[in-house]
Amino acid sequence: MTVSPAPAPRPPDADPRGRLPGAMLAGALLVPLLTLAVAALLALPVFGRLPRFLALLFTRALAPSGWIGLPLLGAGLGALTTLAWSGSAGATLRRLALAIALMVAGAALVVRTPYFPEARNAPPRGSRARMDVIRRSTFHSPADVARILPYTRDPDPIVRQQAVLACGVNVIVAGIEGATADHPSPFVGLPLCDSLRTRLEAALHDSVEDVRAEAARALWKAPRTFGREPAAAETLAAVLDRALRPGAVERLTWLALDAAAGAPDARLEAAAAQFAAACPDTELARAARRAVKGVAPASSER
Numbered sequence: 005m006t007v008s009p010a011p012a013p014r015p016p017d018a019d020p021r022g023r024l025p026g027a028m029l030a031g032a033l034l035v036p037l038l039t040l041a042v043a044a045l046l047a048l049p050v051f052g053r054l055p056r057f058l059a060l061l062f063t064r065a066l067a068p069s070g071w072i073g074l075p076l077l078g079a080g081l082g083a084l085t086t087l088a089w090s091g092s093a094g095a096t097l098r099r100l101a102l103a104i105a106l107m108v109a110g111a112a113l114v115v116r117t118p119y120f121p122e123a124r125n126a127p128p129r130g131s132r133a134r135m136d137v138i139r140r141s142t143f144h145s146p147a148d149v150a151r152i153l154p155y156t157r158d159p160d161p162i163v164r165q166q167a168v169l170a171c172g173v174n175v176i177v178a179g180i181e182g183a184t185a186d187h188p189s190p191f192v193g194l195p196l197c198d199s200l201r202t203r204l205e206a207a208l209h210d211s212v213e214d215v216r217a218e219a220a221r222a223l224w225k226a227p228r229t230f231g232r233e234p235a236a237a238e239t240l241a242a243v244l245d246r247a248l249r250p251g252a253v254e255r256l257t258w259l260a261l262d263a264a265a266g267a268p269d270a271r272l273e274a275a276a277a278q279f280a281a282a283c284p285d286t287e288l289a290r291a292a293r294r295a296v297k298g299v300a301p302a303s304s305e306r
Contacts, residue, residue, distance in 0.1 A: 023086045024099065028106075031082025032075035039065055039074055065114045073113025080106030131160045138163070142170045146196050149174045156203040161212040168207045168215055171200045172222020180229045201230045208239055217243050217256045221263040224272075232267070240264060241275035244292075248282055261291045 043066060064070055083103035090096035138155055141148040152174070155167035176191045177200075183189035191197070207219035220239035223230050243260040246252055257279075264276045273296050280292035 023089050024083060027082035027086045028079040029082070031078035031080070031085075033078070035078030035081065036071065036074040061115070064116065069113045069116055073110040073116075075110070076106050077110030077114065080104065080108075080110060131158075131163050134158060134160075134163050135166045138166050138170050142173065143175045143178075146176055146191065146194060149176055150196055150199070153199055153203055156207055161210075161215060164207070164210065164212070165215050165218050168204065168210075168218040168222060171204050171207075172218070172226060174200075176200070177222075177226045177229045181226055183228075197229055204230065205233070205235070208235055213243070214253070214256065217259050221259045224263040224267060224269075227267050234269075236263075237269040237272045241269075241272045244272075244275040244279045247279055254288075257288060258291070261288075264292075264296070265294060 065074060080103045083099055083106065087096055087099055087103075090099055134155055138152050141151045149170075152167050152170045155163055156171065158164050158167065176194060176196060179189040179191045180197070183192070201223070204219045204223050207215055208223075210216050210219070216239050220233075220236040220243075223233040223236035224240060240260040240263050243256050244264070247257040247260070261276060264272045276292045276296045280289045280296065283289040283292060
């Protein structure tokens with residue numbers, strides 16, 4: 005009778021059932037569920053207000069990137085639980101390296117600041133982004149110029165100032181003001197001109213002087229587009245009346261003098277003449293005298 009040899013015994017530290025994939029899958033499923041359960045538990049009124057660190061951590065863990073990071077973190081933790089069944093020192097090191105890599109990647113995704121992509125037509129965030137929109141829209145089509153209008157009421161005065169400037173210097177105003185009998189402007193009578201004028205007139209009452217001065221200059225320098233605006237001349241004259249006071253902004257003085265060199269106005273010319281007589285700055289005084297005579301001031305050369 006032939007006796008078959010007995011099968012070779014397995015090493016006591018072998019992993020015959022392949023614990024690694026199952027442990028990683030279990031960890032990837034369990035960690036997000038536990039995180040969600042703990043977050044829901046801590047949100048109960050009985051726990052009161054969470055510390056800032058915990059609130060921030062749970063907010064980021066439950067963000068879109070966190071839902072990728074939590075399974076990775078759980079898979080790494082699951083891989084750690086199988087180190088005792090690796091079978092060899094080399095396999096143990098490989099599993100340990102895999103576990104550490106998964107946990108580091110998962111933790112990095114959990115704690116990172118969440119990113120929410122903006123909708124295609126969503127309004128720009130931040131003052132710089134809004135000013136970029138204004139600059140890009142100034143000399144394109146009338147539809148692009150219309151995008152500037154809402155920014156004349158922006159909470160940031162710098163954005164309002166940029167928007168008001170663009171309302172007076174754009175493709176529509178340039179086309180109307182530069183039109184000739186041989187080359188008439190297609191923008192004459194465009195309803196958007198009325199909208200631009202309305203926003204500029206409203207900006208004459210802005211709480212910030214820079215915005216008021218930009219609006220007044222825009223209206224006074226474009227008489228064909230906006231018509232004659234006595235309120236704009238009064239605003240510019242007021243800028244010149246305050247130009248020699250302590251703390252006056254020289255840039256606003258140049259704006260007023262540049263506008264004063266345009267359409268004549270008795271009140272504006274009187275303010276420019278008074279400024280020229282009292283101004284100790286030779287260049288500014290010379291620009292004021294040119295403005296009174298209706299000659300373009302030196303600010304246009306600066």
